[in-house]
Amino acid sequence: MSIQSMVDRILPIAVRQRAVRCLWSVWNTNQHRLRAPLRALLPTVLTLILLGLIQTAIRARFVHPARELLELTSIAVILTGAVVLSARVLDRRPVSGFGLSFDREWWHSVVVGGLIATVINGGALIVALGAGWATFTGVMRGSGELPFIPAMALVFVYIALAATWEEFIIRGTMLTNIAEGTDGLAPRWMAVGFAVTVSTLVFAFLHGGKVTHFSQYGYYLIAGLIFSGVYVLTGELALSIGFHVFYNFTQSTIFGLGHSQRTPELLAVDLVGPARWVGEEGLVFVGFAILGGLFLLAYIRWQTGPLGLDDRIPTYTGR
Numbered sequence: 494m495s496i497q498s499m500v501d502r503i504l505p506i507a508v509r510q511r512a513v514r515c516l517w518s519v520w521n522t523n524q525h526r527l528r529a530p531l532r533a534l535l536p537t538v539l540t541l542i543l544l545g546l547i548q549t550a551i552r553a554r555f556v557h558p559a560r561e562l563l564e565l566t567s568i569a570v571i572l573t574g575a576v577v578l579s580a581r582v583l584d585r586r587p588v589s590g591f592g593l594s595f596d597r598e599w600w601h602s603v604v605v606g607g608l609i610a611t612v613i614n615g616g617a618l619i620v621a622l623g624a625g626w627a628t629f630t631g632v633m634r635g636s637g638e639l640p641f642i643p644a645m646a647l648v649f650v651y652i653a654l655a656a657t658w659e660e661f662i663i664r665g666t667m668l669t670n671i672a673e674g675t676d677g678l679a680p681r682w683m684a685v686g687f688a689v690t691v692s693t694l695v696f697a698f699l700h701g702g703k704v705t706h707f708s709q710y711g712y713y714l715i716a717g718l719i720f721s722g723v724y725v726l727t728g729e730l731a732l733s734i735g736f737h738v739f740y741n742f743t744q745s746t747i748f749g750l751g752h753s754q755r756t757p758e759l760l761a762v763d764l765v766g767p768a769r770w771v772g773e774e775g776l777v778f779v780g781f782a783i784l785g786g787l788f789l790l791a792y793i794r795w796q797t798g799p800l801g802l803d804d805r806i807p808t809y810t811g812r
Contacts, residue, residue, distance in 0.1 A: 524809065526585045529674025533667045535583060537695070540575050540662060544568065558639060561647055568654045572661065579666055585812055590805070591665035592730035599731040605792055606723075606735025611743045613785040617777050618748045618762065626766020626777075627750075634749075634761035644757040648746050656737040659696070663717075664724045664733060668692040669806060672725075676807035684807055685725050693717030703773065712774035712782070719786035726793050728803030736789060740782075750778075 519528055526532065547567040551560055580588050589595075621627035636644035668688045675684035696717035697710050704710055720733040745751025749762035751773065764771045771777055794800055 524585070524811070527583055529670045532579075532583050533670040533674070536575050536579050536666045537662050540571050540658065543571050547571070557637075558647075561651070565647070565650055565654065568651075568658065572654060572658045575658075575666075576661060580812075584666070584670070586809065587812055590810070591661060591669065592724060592728060593661070593665065594729060594731070599729060602727075602729065602731035603735035606732040606737075606789065607739035609785055609788045609792070610736045610738075610740035611747070613781040613788070614740065614743045614748050614750065616784070617744075617781045618750060618760070620777055620781075621750070621762075621764065621766065621771050624766065624770075626764065626771045628763045628765060629760065630763055631761045632759060634758050635755065636757040641757055645746060645759070648756045649742055652741045652746075653738045656741055657734055659699070660720065660724075660730050660734045660737055663692050663696050663699075664721060665730055667695065668721060668724065672807040673809050681807055682802065685802055688806075689718070689721040689725060693721055696720070709772075709774035712779050715779060715782055715786075719782065719789065722786070723789050723793070725802055725806050726790075726800055727797070728805040732789055732793070736785065740785070744778075 519531060520526075521528055527535070544567070548564055551563045551567065555563055576588060576591070576593070579591070580586060584590070593599075618627065622629065633641045639647070668691075671688035671691055672685045675687050678684070679687070693714055694717075697713035700713045701710075704713075720737060723733045723736070724730060745756045745758070747759045749758040749760045750764070750771075767775075769775055790800065
């Protein structure tokens with residue numbers, strides 16, 4: 494005898510109907526999974542809480558370099574757990590359904606995204622130097638107590654994990670589930686557009702700690718639109734992950750243009766120009782971020798032909 498048949502025999506019909514009505518708002522009986530708003534929010538909320546608790550505990554008890562290694566391990570475990578939990582329990586879809594195919598073409602796109610990000614940050618450095626807004630002060634600086642190469646590797650892994658977590662949480666789970674939940678209630682293009690808007694606003698909000706003036710949110714809104722646009726056009730997170738990881742890494746660690754975090758710098762640069770132009774959310778970086786987005790669109794157009802929404806984003810196929 495199945496659990497369902499036992500429930501049907503024990504509970505009166507009126508009680509079962511009332512339970513179904515109560516569960517309707519949180520449980521999709523046809524797909525046997527939580528409703529879209531919960532699927533979109535739970536991975537973000539749970540991982541943020543876990544990261545905050547674990548990092549607080551680690552930083553209170555450990556010092557450099559054990560602190561950084563433990564933090565990296567915790568981020569990796571939480572990211573892996575979020576992917577597995579979402580795939581098996583919350584979303585009930587294959588990992589590839591989050592834009593994580595991990596095949597050869599996927600890794601090729603990661604490399605392409607990384608190359609584009611490196612080129613545009615190099616361009617930003619050239620403009621800053623040419624305008625007299627930056628001065629070159631040396632090479633291989635700021636590694637602290639660690640040798641330079643291990644320090645660079647540590648920073649790269651940290652940035653890679655953090656950026657991948659953001660792409661999976663904000664685009665892979667949130668955008669996908671909002672698009673799925675809205676599809677059918679509105680035309681498909683509107684459902685995807687709504688999902689892009691919400692996920693982009695959340696992405697900008699999560700970076701609010703770096704913002705000192707409201708106008709600086711524009712930088713993160715543009716970045717969120719670029720990452721979301723790439724995802725909904727390809728159905729994969731490869732390009733956005735590659736671009737996101739190498740944009741953050743090369744900006745701060747290779748070209749010395751970062752402000753919000755202190756990292757080792759292959760090229761040590763002092764930014765002396767006006768913050769409006771060369772601050773981390775300055776117009777130079779905004780302009781080159783937009784240029785990077787155009788390069789990504791050109792690559793997608795070259796690879797796939799005419800641009801269009803990927804049907805995998807708003808469509809649930811199950812496991």
